[in-house]
Amino acid sequence: MSFDLWLIFVAVSLLPAISPGPGIMLAISNTLRFGRNATLASATGNAAGLVLIGYAVAFGFGALMSTSALAFTVLKFIGAAYLIYLGLKVWRDKSGFQISAENQVSRKSAWKLFLEALLVSVTNPKAILVITALFPQFMRSGRVDLLEISVLSFTYAALCFANHAAIAFAGGHLRRFLTSARRMRWVRRVTGGLFVGFGSALATASR
Incomplete structure (x- = not known):
């Protein structure tokens, strides 16, 4: 892949x-809920999931998802159920967004945060279909080039990681916003509701 083509891929x-x-x-x-380091751990898990999807798409999994209604439906409902579970968990955790010294330390290990984000990433059929639509436009037709798919996968994952890292480093501003108990309650409800909403939308999504 030429440098010019790679720049176009980054832009797209x-x-x-x-x-x-x-x-x-x-x-x-x-x-x-947990602070900057926790988000960086989950961002790494999300990026790893995207890299796995990239390689899977290169070896035909994306085509399977596009053509097999059963495969798409199974993965869709696994992802939807997990997102709804996360949403209900955030909604019910009244101490989840409390601003305190104790809460700055993650109550989850980095490994659990990594796995949680990895599962969210690889069970999202929409992410699979986006990569399925995007990557082939920048691949040589008729063959799988491991170097080429590695560049595409790691580049896309790095862009997503950078976005999550920006959120992590903006955490101080977000947490200062939650000095009000009323704001904290509403942010918790909105965040939980959005997870449930994403899960519900995923459950009803079509290919």
Whole structure:
């Protein structure tokens, strides 16, 4: 892949990388609940999931998802159920967004945060279909080039990671906004509701 073509890929990928979705909502939730380091851990998990999707698409999984109604439906409902579970968990956790010294330390290990974000990433059929539509436009027709798919996958994952990292480093401003108990309650409800909304929308999504 030429450098000029790679720059075009970066430009085209920016919008889907920064557009709101379950991964970004998870990054915001982790920033507010656990702090910067927790969000960086989950951002790494999200990026790893995108890299896995990139390789899977290159080897035909994306085509399977596009043509098999059963495969799409199974993955869709797994992802939807997990997002709804996360939303209800955030909604019910009254201490989740409390601003205190104790709460600055993550109540989850970095490994659990990584796995949580990885699962959200790889069970989102929409992410699979976006990558399925985007990557082939920049691949040589008729063959799978591991170097080429690696460049595309890691570039897209890096763009998404940078977006999540920006959210993490903006956490101080977000947390200062939550000095009001009333704001904290509404942010918790809105965040939980958005997760449930994303899950519900995913459950009703078509290919």
